Amino acid sequence: MIFQHDIVIVGAGLAGLRAAVECADQANVAVVSKVFPTRSHSGAAQGGITAPLGNEEEDHWEWYFFDTVKGSDYLSDQDAVEIMVRDAPRAIYELEHMGVPFSRTSGGKIAQRNFGGHTRDYGKKPVKRACYAADHTGRVVLDTLYDQCLRHEVKFHSEHYVLSLIFEAGRCVGVVTYELATGELHLLQGKAVLLATGGCGRIYKTTSNGFASTGDGLNLVYQFGLPLEDMEFIQFHPTGLYPLGILVSEAARGEGGFLRNRFGERFMEKYAPTVKDLAARDVVSRAILTEIREKRGIGEKDYVHLDITHLGEEKILEKLWEIASFVRIYLGIDPAIDPIPVTPTCHYIMGGIPTDANGRVLADEKGSVVPGLYAVGECACVSVHGANRLGCNSLLDLLVFGRRSGLAMKDVISKYEHPSLYIDPLKMVKDHITKLLSHKGREKAGEIRRKMQSLMMDYGSVFRNEEGLKRGMEEIRLLKESYKDVEIRDKGKVFNFELMEAIELAHQLNLSEAILFSALHRKESRGAHFREDFSTRADWYYLKHTLVFQSSKGLEVRYKPVKITRFQPETRVY
Amino acid sequence: MRQSMNVKLKIFRFDPQKDEKPYYQSFEVEADPMDRILDCLNRIRWEQDPTLSFRMSCGHGVCGSDGMRMNGICGLACQKLVRDFEEEILIEPLPGFKVIKDLIVYLDPFFEKYNSVRPHLITKTPAPDQERIQPPDHQHLFEEAIRCILCGCCTASCPVNQNKETEAYVGPAALVRAFRYLFDSRDEASEERIALLDHKNGAWGCQTLWKCTEVCPKEIPVTKEIGQIKKRIYDTKHPKE
Numbered sequence: 001m002i003f004q005h006d007i008v009i010v011g012a013g014l015a016g017l018r019a020a021v022e023c024a025d026q027a028n029v030a031v032v033s034k035v036f037p038t039r040s041h042s043g044a045a046q047g048g049i050t051a052p053l054g055n056e057e058e059d060h061w062e063w064y065f066f067d068t069v070k071g072s073d074y075l076s077d078q079d080a081v082e083i084m085v086r087d088a089p090r091a092i093y094e095l096e097h098m099g100v101p102f103s104r105t106s107g108g109k110i111a112q113r114n115f116g117g118h119t120r121d122y123g124k125k126p127v128k129r130a131c132y133a134a135d136h137t138g139r140v141v142l143d144t145l146y147d148q149c150l151r152h153e154v155k156f157h158s159e160h161y162v163l164s165l166i167f168e169a170g171r172c173v174g175v176v177t178y179e180l181a182t183g184e185l186h187l188l189q190g191k192a193v194l195l196a197t198g199g200c201g202r203i204y205k206t207t208s209n210g211f212a213s214t215g216d217g218l219n220l221v222y223q224f225g226l227p228l229e230d231m232e233f234i235q236f237h238p239t240g241l242y243p244l245g246i247l248v249s250e251a252a253r254g255e256g257g258f259l260r261n262r263f264g265e266r267f268m269e270k271y272a273p274t275v276k277d278l279a280a281r282d283v284v285s286r287a288i289l290t291e292i293r294e295k296r297g298i299g300e301k302d303y304v305h306l307d308i309t310h311l312g313e314e315k316i317l318e319k320l321w322e323i324a325s326f327v328r329i330y331l332g333i334d335p336a337i338d339p340i341p342v343t344p345t346c347h348y349i350m351g352g353i354p355t356d357a358n359g360r361v362l363a364d365e366k367g368s369v370v371p372g373l374y375a376v377g378e379c380a381c382v383s384v385h386g387a388n389r390l391g392c393n394s395l396l397d398l399l400v401f402g403r404r405s406g407l408a409m410k411d412v413i414s415k416y417e418h419p420s421l422y423i424d425p426l427k428m429v430k431d432h433i434t435k436l437l438s439h440k441g442r443e444k445a446g447e448i449r450r451k452m453q454s455l456m457m458d459y460g461s462v463f464r465n466e467e468g469l470k471r472g473m474e475e476i477r478l479l480k481e482s483y484k485d486v487e488i489r490d491k492g493k494v495f496n497f498e499l500m501e502a503i504e505l506a507h508q509l510n511l512s513e514a515i516l517f518s519a520l521h522r523k524e525s526r527g528a529h530f531r532e533d534f535s536t537r538a539d540w541y542y543l544k545h546t547l548v549f550q551s552s553k554g555l556e557v558r559y560k561p562v563k564i565t566r567f568q569p570e571t572r573v574y
Numbered sequence: 575m576r577q578s579m580n581v582k583l584k585i586f587r588f589d590p591q592k593d594e595k596p597y598y599q600s601f602e603v604e605a606d607p608m609d610r611i612l613d614c615l616n617r618i619r620w621e622q623d624p625t626l627s628f629r630m631s632c633g634h635g636v637c638g639s640d641g642m643r644m645n646g647i648c649g650l651a652c653q654k655l656v657r658d659f660e661e662e663i664l665i666e667p668l669p670g671f672k673v674i675k676d677l678i679v680y681l682d683p684f685f686e687k688y689n690s691v692r693p694h695l696i697t698k699t700p701a702p703d704q705e706r707i708q709p710p711d712h713q714h715l716f717e718e719a720i721r722c723i724l725c726g727c728c729t730a731s732c733p734v735n736q737n738k739e740t741e742a743y744v745g746p747a748a749l750v751r752a753f754r755y756l757f758d759s760r761d762e763a764s765e766e767r768i769a770l771l772d773h774k775n776g777a778w779g780c781q782t783l784w785k786c787t788e789v790c791p792k793e794i795p796v797t798k799e800i801g802q803i804k805k806r807i808y809d810t811k812h813p814k815e
Binding site: 040093110133134144148331 | 589591608610619625627629631632633635636637638653655674675676681689693694695697703705706707708709710712717720721758760761792793
C-alpha cells in the first residue's frame with residue numbers, strides 16, 4: 001500500500017514520540033516502529049533525566065554545561081550542549097505538566113538525585129541533578145508520551161520494519177516498510193522523514209540493550225554513502241548485572257551504593273579521589289576492568305560487587321524497586337542483604353548520524369544538509385555527548401532535540417508536495433527480499449551474529465589496540481563474506497523474524513566495521529575510546545570529530561572540528 | 575555452579591498460512607538452570623526451528639512484549655527461569671486473545687480498552703511556570719500502578735475477560751491505568767473518569783477473583799486498586815453527611 005503523511009517518524013522511543021507530540025496538531029504524522037511503541041528501548045532507562053532545577057540543592061546551568069563538556073572529554077559541540085542544558089528545566093516541567101509521575105521532595109517538588117559526573121561548582125563535589133521516578137524513569141516517560149500521542153491521534157504503523165529510505169532528486173521523500181504481521185511492503189511518503197531508531201548495542205555480546213537495538217537507522221543512512229560521526233565512542237555502562245548484562249542503574253550509586261573488589265576495598269577512591277563512585281561512566285568501567293585484569297575481581301572472576309546493603313530495605317524498595325527485582329529474579333539474591341555482582345555492559349553509542357541542532361542530517365564535514373531527512377536521539381550525533389555521555393543526559397537529549405526536530409519539520413512541510421516517483425521503490429525492495437528468501441546457502445545468520453558479538457567484545461569494547469582492531473576488521477570482513485551465503489529457512493510471510501533478523505545482521509556487520517575502522521584511526525585515548533597503544537588524549541591532533549564514509553572504494557575517514565565556545569580542554573580528573 | 579541440563583518444552587503452534595487448527599510441538603534444548611525461558615525459545619528458533627514466532631524486546635521484564643502462558647500461568651518469558659520449572663514446560667499464547675501465529679496474539683482490542691479509559695492527565699487549571707506541587711504521600715498513592723508495563727498478563731488471566739459473555743469488561747490492565755490517573759492528585763477530571771468507570775463493563779466488571787494480582791509480573795496490587803476505584807465511585811455517589 002501507499003500511505004501519504006506530512007511527517008514520517010521511524011522509531012517510537014522517547015525521541016520519536018516527543019517529536020510526534022510536537023507536530024501532531026498541525027500535521028499528518030505517522031510513527032513507524034518495528035516493535036509496539038511501548039516496547040521501545042527508551043523504556044529501559046532507569047535512573048533519571050538531568051536538569052539544574054535546584055530542587056534539592058543549589059545548581060546552575062553553567063555547572064551542568066561544564067560537567068557535560070568535561071564528561072564528553074571535550075569532544076562535544078558546545079553550542080549544542082548549551083542549547084540542551086539551558087532547555088532542560090523547560091523540558092522537565094513540560095513532562096511534568098503532561099503527567100509524568102516524578103518522585104517528589106518533601107515539599108512536593110520534583111525530587112533529584114546524584115548521578116555520575118554531575119557536580120557542583122565545576123567539579124568540586126556531586127550535585128543532585130537527576131529528576132526521577134523511582135528507577136523506572138524511562139518507562140513512565142515513554143508511557144506518558146505514548147498516551148499523549150493517543151490523545152493527539154498520531155497514526156502508528158506498529159510492527160512495521162523500515163527497509164529503505166526513498167530519495168527523489170536528492171531529497172528524502174519517504175520510507176519502504178515491511179509489515180511483520182503480513183509480509184506486505186508499504187510505501188510511506190513523507191515531506192519530512194525523521195529517524196529516531198535508537199542505538200546498536202546488540203552488536204556486542206554483553207549489552208544492556210534490547211533485541212531491537214540493532215542500529216537499523218544508522219546503517220540505512222550510512223549505506224547511501226552518507227557519513228556516520230564518532231562511531232568509535234561506545235559506552236560501556238559500569239554496572240551490568242553479571243552475567244546477563246542487564247542494566248543496574250547508576251541510581252544505585254547515586255543513592256549511596258559503592259563498588260568493592262574481592263578484598264572489600266572501595267576501589268573507586270583510587271581512580272576518582274574527589275567524586276569516587278560517582279565519576280563518569282568511562283572512568284568507572286575502566287576502573288572495574290582494571291581491577292578484574294589485576295585479579296581483584298570477586299573470586300578472581302570477571303565481576304566486582306556493587307554494594308547497596310547499607311541503604312536498607314525500605315529505601316531500596318522505594319527508590320530502587322526495579323533493580324531489586326532484577327537482582328532477585330535473575331540471581332536469586334536480595335540486594336538488601338548481599339552485594340550485587342556487576343560487570344561493564346555495552347549501553348550506548350555516543351556517535352551516530354551527524355545532525356545540526358534541529359535534527360537535520362548532515363552529508364559531509366562542511367555541514368551540507370540532506371533535504372527532507374532528520375535524525376534524533378541515540379541514532380543521531382548532534383554532538384552533545386562527545387566521547388562519553390553522562391548518565392541521565394540521554395533522556396534529556398531525546399526530549400530537547402526530539403522537540404526541536406518536530407518544530408523544524410513542522411516548519412518546512414508546507415513548502416513541499418509528495419513527488420511522483422520515477423522509480424518504483426517497492427519493486428526494488430521486493431526484489432531484494434525475494435533474493436534473500438530464495439538464496440540457498442550454507443550459513444546461518446544466528447551463527448554469524450554470535451561470532452560478530454564475540455569479536456566486538458574482544459577487539460572493540462573498553463580496551464583497544466591497533467593489532468586487535470585490525471584483526472577485528474579482518475574477521476568482520478570474513479563474516480560479511482559469509483553473510484552473502486546466508487540461507488533463510490522460514491519462507492513465510494507472517495511474523496518471519498528470521499528474515500528480519502537477517503536484515504538486521506547486515507546492518508550490524510556494516511556498523512561493526514565502521515566502529516572498528518573509526519577506532520583504528522583515532523590514535524589517542526579519549527572518553528570511552530581507550531587505546532592501550534596510545535593511552536593519553538592528544539588534543540593537538542585529535543580534538544576533532546571522525547566522519548566515516550562507505551564508498552565503492554572502501555571506507556574513508558574525514559574529520560570536522562569540534563565547536564568550542566566556552567570551555568577549553570583541561571586534564572580530566574574526577 | 576552453572577550446569578547444563580536438558581529442558582523439554584511443549585509449545586503451542588499455529589501458522590495461519592498452512593494450519594487449519596493449532597497443535598502442540600515438543601522441543602528439547604540445552605539450558606542452564608539460570609537461563610530465562612526466553613533464552614530457551616530463542617535457542618529453539620535460532621538452532622532448530624526458525625519459524626517459531628513470539629514477541630520479545632528488552633529481555634528483562636520492562637517492555638512487556640513476551641507475555642505468554644507457561645504451565646498454565648501467564649507471565650513474561652524473560653522473567654521465568656528454567657529452574658522455576660520441573661519436567662516439561664507447556665508454553666501457550668495469552669488466553670482470551672486471538673492468536674495470529676504461534677505465541678503472537680492480536681493486541682488491538684486490548685489497547686482499544688486501554689485507550690477507552692482516557693489514559694492521560696487531564697487538567698483544567700493553567701499549568702504553573704514550574705512543576706505542579708504534589709506531596710510525596712500523594713505520589714505514593716499510585717507509585718505501584720506506574721510500574722505497569724502493559725504486558726496484558728492480568729487481562730489474559732482474568733476469568734471475566736475469558737468468559738465470552740463478559741469479555742466486554744475493560745479488564746484489569748486498563749483499570750490499573752485508570753486508577754493511576756484517578757488517584758493522581760494533579761488530575762482534574764475525576765467526575766468524567768468516574769462516569770467512564772461506573773458501569774458493568776468498567777470497574778464493576780471486576781468480580782474480585784485475584785487472578786490479575788497473582789500473575790502481575792510487576793507485583794502491582796491490581797485487585798486492591800480496582801477495589802479502591804469501586805470505593806471511590808461508591809463514595810462519590812453516596813457522600814457522607
